[in-house]
Every structure is written in structure tokens, then in C-alpha cells.
Amino acid sequence: MGKIVVPFGSQHVALPEPISFLFDTENEIITKVEAHIGYVHRGIEKAAITRFEYNQLPYLTARVCGLCSITHAGAVVHGIEKLMDIEVNKRIDYLRMLVVELDRIHSHMLANGHVAEVVGYENLFMQTFRAREDVMDVLERITGNRVQYDYQTIGGVARDIDLETAEFAKKKLKKLKENVLKVMEFHDSDYTFGLKTKGVGVISKEMAAKYNTAGPIARASGLETDVRAEFDYLPFEEVGYKMQTRKEGDVWARNMVRFDEVLNSIEMCENILDNLPQGEHQVKVKGRPKGETVVRVEAPRGECFYYLKASGKKVMDRVRIRVPTYANIPILKELFLGAKYSDAQAIVLSFDPCMSCTAR
Amino acid sequence: MLKMFIESLKNLVSEPETIKYPFEPSPEPKGYRGTIHYNEELCIFCDKCENICPPGAIKFVVVDYETGKKEYNYNPYLCIYCGACVRECPKADEGCLVQVETRTPPLGRSVPKGKELGYFINRIDNPKEVESKWREIEELNIKTKEEYKAYKKAKRAQKAAAKAKGEE
Amino acid sequence: MMINPDMQIEEVTLDNVVEKIKDFYDESEWNFITVNATDLGGKLQIDWLFSKYGAKNIIKIFRAQDVSYDAFIPSIVPVIPSAWLAEWELADLFGLEVENAATGVFIAPDGPKAPLRADTKL
Numbered sequence: 115m116g117k118i119v120v121p122f123g124s125q126h127v128a129l130p131e132p133i134s135f136l137f138d139t140e141n142e143i144i145t146k147v148e149a150h151i152g153y154v155h156r157g158i159e160k161a162a163i164t165r166f167e168y169n170q171l172p173y174l175t176a177r178v179c180g181l182c183s184i185t186h187a188g189a190v191v192h193g194i195e196k197l198m199d200i201e202v203n204k205r206i207d208y209l210r211m212l213v214v215e216l217d218r219i220h221s222h223m224l225a226n227g228h229v230a231e232v233v234g235y236e237n238l239f240m241q242t243f244r245a246r247e248d249v250m251d252v253l254e255r256i257t258g259n260r261v262q263y264d265y266q267t268i269g270g271v272a273r274d275i276d277l278e279t280a281e282f283a284k285k286k287l288k289k290l291k292e293n294v295l296k297v298m299e300f301h302d303s304d305y306t307f308g309l310k311t312k313g314v315g316v317i318s319k320e321m322a323a324k325y326n327t328a329g330p331i332a333r334a335s336g337l338e339t340d341v342r343a344e345f346d347y348l349p350f351e352e353v354g355y356k357m358q359t360r361k362e363g364d365v366w367a368r369n370m371v372r373f374d375e376v377l378n379s380i381e382m383c384e385n386i387l388d389n390l391p392q393g394e395h396q397v398k399v400k401g402r403p404k405g406e407t408v409v410r411v412e413a414p415r416g417e418c419f420y421y422l423k424a425s426g427k428k429v430m431d432r433v434r435i436r437v438p439t440y441a442n443i444p445i446l447k448e449l450f451l452g453a454k455y456s457d458a459q460a461i462v463l464s465f466d467p468c469m470s471c472t473a474r
Numbered sequence: 475m476l477k478m479f480i481e482s483l484k485n486l487v488s489e490p491e492t493i494k495y496p497f498e499p500s501p502e503p504k505g506y507r508g509t510i511h512y513n514e515e516l517c518i519f520c521d522k523c524e525n526i527c528p529p530g531a532i533k534f535v536v537v538d539y540e541t542g543k544k545e546y547n548y549n550p551y552l553c554i555y556c557g558a559c560v561r562e563c564p565k566a567d568e569g570c571l572v573q574v575e576t577r578t579p580p581l582g583r584s585v586p587k588g589k590e591l592g593y594f595i596n597r598i599d600n601p602k603e604v605e606s607k608w609r610e611i612e613e614l615n616i617k618t619k620e621e622y623k624a625y626k627k628a629k630r631a632q633k634a635a636a637k638a639k640g641e642e
Numbered sequence: 643m644m645i646n647p648d649m650q651i652e653e654v655t656l657d658n659v660v661e662k663i664k665d666f667y668d669e670s671e672w673n674f675i676t677v678n679a680t681d682l683g684g685k686l687q688i689d690w691l692f693s694k695y696g697a698k699n700i701i702k703i704f705r706a707q708d709v710s711y712d713a714f715i716p717s718i719v720p721v722i723p724s725a726w727l728a729e730w731e732l733a734d735l736f737g738l739e740v741e742n743a744a745t746g747v748f749i750a751p752d753g754p755k756a757p758l759r760a761d762t763k764l
Contacts, residue, residue, distance in 0.1 A: 149747075150747065151747060151748070152734075152746075152747055152748040152749055152750065155748055155749050155750075155753075157757060157764070159735075159758060160757050160758055160764060164764070166528065167525075169526060170526065170528040170558075173528040173554065173556050173558065174528060177554075192645050193645070195644060195645075196644055196645050196646075199644075200644070201643075201644050202643070202644075207643050237478060237482055238478065241478075241481065244491050247491060251503070254503050254506075255503055255504060255505060256505075257507075258505050258506055258507035258557070259506070259507050259555065262554065262555075262556070264507075264554075264556040264557065264558075267558070267561065272557060272561065273505075279504075279505070296481075299477070300477065300478055300481075304475060304477075304478065305475055306475060323669045323670050324669050324723065324724075325723060325724040326669075326673050326674045326675075326722070326724045337695075338695070338696065339673060339695055343696075344693065344694075344695070344696070344697065344698060344699075345645070345647070345693075345698070345699055346643065346645065346646060346698060346699055347643065347645050348643060349643060396561075407645070407647060407649075408647050408649060408691065408701050409645060409647075410647075410675075410693065410701075417673075417675075419675050419676060419691075421678050421680075421689070421691075423680055431680065431682070432680040432681070434676075434678045434680075436675060436676040436678075436728075440676075440727060440728075441675075441676075441724070443727055444723065444724035444726065444727055445724065473748065
């Protein structure tokens, strides 16, 4: 049979966000891929250096993406604090760490649920999302909103956490842990789920290093890279951070790495809530940002990189955002070659792609 | 698979996780970031909230150049409810700008009213006009500020001239 | 906690950057982050950024200064196969001529040209 071109996206039932692939297929096997990623380009980098002042940037970059709004706001806040020479206290660090880890939990649960959905296991998808709801409640209670958290501000966090909220969070996290273990068991041992995910879209460790893969995708292949261990921005080691890796490198392993990280994050959140240091939730801020710096933070999907340059004016000179999905697109493209078209959906979703981050 | 089957059967008898929203109310959780309320009597017109507001949903318009009186205009349908204005406000502790825990009702057939929402929304009756009227406010904001600046400058020059004349 | 990146900047020119990166890059040791351009008012500064696996805070930067808008940017894809996306972005958002780059990936064909240049008013 001859060559057939199959479009995948930009609107597709399996895709949560607009990305388009054009697959050249022979029988079922994909032989050539063309990717288009710019559907949701909003010019945020341009807006950040023209329309918005430095103290409005955390609110702007939080809107790069709905799922990792905490990551983007956090990254820009760390960078601007470096440029303004602001040292924050321990309590602020811990509160920031708390929301960062809660964010990771809900993003990972969403990704795992989506994978279950596209391999045709609607029921597991529902169960995963049901468990996820608890962490959304905790985040809503702590920050005051369900999606747009706007929690990190320059020189602190938007609001302090009171005893009642801490108790509420602890109770919810306990329930969440039980639910996660239950759902993880289904992902781990379910026969039909395994048929669609084990051995599909395998990335070897060498391949992961060659294509500079980031985040859970790299760690599922055994490549030990995690910005939380490679860049000092928050004291993760103090609250029990451990790097999670798996060796298989397939869709299933990527899901399991995410579950391992969810469990690790729950443990970290509990430690943070038990050992919150005393102090103010805001420090005094003076001056304007000057100089250049790079910021690396670990978003749920992998390394999020910021380059910031300022020259003492209200508006920054350059804000460069490089997000984890951006780093993972080259390997995604390689991975399709030789794969079956029917597996393409599971492969894409196992990468947890975020196109609004990538296109910015 | 059997485990999942049992789990699914349990769902038939367990409590629902969702609420039937349009038929039942969906209350705001504790600490919800809702509408921004303003108290004109406490305001010192420092414009800090206007300057920080990321979407530009707070605009002051100078209405009287003689006394320098400003009017607070707030567009709750442009607001992103981040609360930056409240954190910036020097009189927030006394209640000048407060973020309450109730949502702004969605823009339907009517426009919400109330003194605490500022001048803008109280002067509009047709919800379809919110966008066009806000554009006018934005233009007025820039125009009146420039004119007020020029007025003050002219007045200072007048004063200086009068003073110089007096010294002669 | 204030971040404290250890930025090791090495000045390069567009002629020798591919060679320098080829000598330096070891895929099991360094993680290629991205290529970044900064507009400094008519002149560009182009950075190739790397981070080290397993080490703390180390960022290696190859920096080409004073690059003009009509310069030809060589591609490092033969050394780092995942670099194409970042290079294509330079072509789209800065309107630069990049080796083997396709355009129209990041912005729509009817979108503004070279939006991130300082003199592009939107």
C-alpha cells in the first residue's frame, strides 16, 4: 500500500491542547513527521518587555499556562529577587515549596489520567481525576483560587497560612495518599492498561541524553536529571526530596515515575506543614532589578528555564522562557518514526504536552 | 480488571464527589479571592493600586482640576482577582481596598451595583456597554492626568510670576 | 533562599561557535538548554546555554556579541540534534537567517514579522 498522510491535530479528541502533526504513514507505521506548534502564540515575551513592568511580571507569566502557573510565577520571582538582591526568610521558602509541590501533584495526576483516557480506559481516568480533586481543594484554600494561584510575589507570598488551613491540608493530603496508592495500583497492575502502555514509545537512556530530554520523561528512562537537585532555588533536600527514576522508558514507566513523584511530593508537603518555620510572609522590597541572571526551576513536566535581563528600568530588557515541553518536542518527533499510528495518542499524552507553554 | 470492576460497583452506592451546580448553589470556599471593594472616604489617592494592576482594571479619572478630586473606576469584568492592589494599598488595613470572599456575578442581563464597586459600574445600565464605556474611561484616564499635570504646572508658573512681581 | 547560578561565560563569534561547542559538548555530561537572543538596541547578543548533569548551579554560556540583524547563524544540529526547535525560533521571532531553518512554526503566516526585535512596535 502506498503512502497516506494522516493529520493529527490541531483539533483532536486525544489532545487537550492545539498541536498539529502531519504523519506520513505506510500501512500503520509512521515514516515521516511534521510538527506545527504555534497555534497559541500570544507574544508573552514581547508583552513582558513592552507593556508590563517588572512587578507585574509574576502575574503575567502565571498566565503562560494554567497548570504550571505556580512554576512560571515562581521562576520569574526567583530571578527578579536575585536581580534586586532580596533575601527572603525561611517561612517564605517553605510556603513557596508547599504550593510548588501541590502543583506538581495535581499536574501529574492530570497527566496520568489523560494517558488512561487515550488508551481507552475511561474508568481509570475518572478515578484518577476524582483523587485529584482533593489537591485542588487544598490549593484553592491556600491561595484563594482554583486555577490562577498568584501566590508568589516579589519578596514573599500573597498570604500566610493559618492553623485551620494547615489542618485542612493535612487531612486532605492523608485522604489523597490513600487514593493515590489505590489508583497507582490500577495503573501498575491492570492487564488491559499494560497492553496499551508497556513497551510503547520506548526511550533508552542514551536517546534521552542525546536529545536533552527533561523531566519525568528523562527520569523514566533512567537519566538522572532533576532541577530540584541541580539548581538551588528552594531547600528541597531539607523536607525529604528524593529523585525518582525508572528504567523501562515506555509510556507505562512515565506514568509510574509521575506516581512515584506524587507520593514523594505528598511526603514533602506533610513535612513542610509539620515543620513550618516562624516569620513574616513578606519582606521589604526596595530598588529596581539590574543585571542578568538565569533561573532553572523544576516544573511538573521538567526543567523550566528563564533568562532575565534588566538595566534598572521599570521594564525589563529581556525575558526568555523555555519550557519543558519545548525541550521534549525533538525526541517526541523522533519517537513517532517507526511507531504505529494507533500508539501515537498514548505517546503524545505520556509526554504531558503543554502547548500554551511552548508557544507562549 | 476485577479490582476495577469492584471499585466501579462501589461507586454506585458511595457519596457523589460533585455538586449539581446549576440546581444547587456552589458556595465559595473559605478565603476565596473575590471582588475588590473600595471605600472612598479612606482613600488618599496615591494611585498605587492603579500602577500595579496587571490588566489595568483600576483607573482614576481627575474630575475637578481646581481641587484635584479623582474618581475611582473599577472594571470587575477586566479584573483578574490577583489581589495585588490590596497588597499595595497603604490603607488596606483600615479597609480602603478589601478583597471580599464572594464572587462578582457573571455579566448577564444586569450589571451589579453598589457604592463599594466605584463609579464606573454604577453609571452603566446596559451590560453590553461595559466594554465600550471602559475604553472611554481608559482614554479619559490618560487625558485628564496629562491635563491636570499641565494645569498644576501652569498654576505653579503663575504663582512664581506673581511672587516675582511682588518682590519687584 | 536567593538563587546563585554559576554562569561561566565564554565569548565566541558566529564563525567559530560550532567548532567550540563541538569540542566542548559531551552528551552524557552536559544538558543543552536553549539558544537565546537578546536585542540590545539594534545589536543582538546570542547565547548558547548548557547545564551540567549532577552538578549544582553550573550554567555554561557561549556568547556571541554584536550580531547584526542580517547575520547568518550557523546551525549546531550536527552536534546537538535537539537544537533545531530553538534555532527555528530565532528565525521566526527575530527574523534572523538561520542555517536550514523553516519559518512559520511559531507564528502564523499572516502574523507580525520579527516581533521580538526592539524596533518592532505592536
